[in-house]
Amino acid sequence: MSKVRVHNFSISIDGFGAGDVQSFENPMGHAGHRLHTWMFATRRWKAMVGEEGGSIGIDYAFAARDGDGIGAEIMGRRKFGPQTGPWTDVGAEDEWRGWWGPNPPFHTPVFVLTHYPRPSIEMEGGTTFHFIDASPEEALAAAREAAGGLDVRLGGGASSIREFVKADLVDYLHVVQSPLLLGRGVRLWDDLEGMEERFEIEAISSPSGVTHLTFARRS
């Protein structure tokens, strides 16, 4: 059975996966880019944005794993765009097509969770955004079918990850704790008492200052 994996999900020491208020100008709210500084320094990221160099240590090792064997992604609506409520631009010339540019880094079908379904959007490079109003179980069934036997990446945000963990649908969760305190935003860990009973947990700190936490579901 294909696995459900979360990679490189970054949080603050106080457990926020995004700041507030999230908007078009500030997709991560007042967190800005600070949760992801560790990733931008890796060779993985630099290669993706066409730059030379970058670190090749532990942060790189984790960052580079996120695409291996992935056949589809599931993401919350905020990872696609800042809009809330019904879509107002479907079919418009300047239709919103995601944060990710014309050739998004997913290269697979992507299932965007929203209460407002709309027609799919096909992008360059193999990414197609599908918009579904679905329970975690239903979304996963759709993503698994699209993944053709490969694994499904759960891309976040914090609320989506928490919902899938609560529904016991996540096999592998990689969280990166960055050395800052946001004080407010979207919490990852709320209401997950006893999660350690279902997962083997490892922690490893990096010279960059972040700590990588991995949760592997006990078989």
Add this chain to the structure above:
Amino acid sequence: MSKVRVHNFSISIDGFGAGDVQSFENPMGHAGHRLHTWMFATRRWKAMVGEEGGSIGIDYAFAARDGDGIGAEIMGRRKFGPQTGPWTDVGAEDEWRGWWGPNPPFHTPVFVLTHYPRPSIEMEGGTTFHFIDASPEEALAAAREAAGGLDVRLGGGASSIREFVKADLVDYLHVVQSPLLLGRGVRLWDDLEGMEERFEIEAISSPSGVTHLTFARRS
């Protein structure tokens, strides 16, 4: 100037320093002893309770630092006892004298923060409990005077540490993140946005599964 130090303060991955509900039977609430398992395995702890052996690695190295150069402790009332409201047993034959036995492990003056002052209690081994209704600044002034030039240990719990950090009175904070999720209890990190601007933060994970976080105030 003597420093204010927090050592070995243990929290869950979701940031709780104690579970709920704290009581005489369960001083740490539903957390039980689970936040402190890492410490019980160290030679430091075993020596304190009269046992042989114990680990001497990173967990020991951190655990063993907490007494060096300490001349007084400040603690929240819950670290002294489970009572709330006015004391009802002052002078009674079975008067409550703390969780810590006849010879508590502090061996210095200890200032217990409470809205209900009461006469001091002198214990064996150099520990005297003083009960004061004081702001963090006032409590620290009293503890510094009693410490005779040595440092002051801030013993917790989470609420006391948070108050002192917010008042910018803490010089060194050592937090130990244990691999479990409590889901409820007393949060350490609430309302500390931007703390990283005031502290140098390091993180180092241990083979035991915990991660040690140290916050050293920037001078």
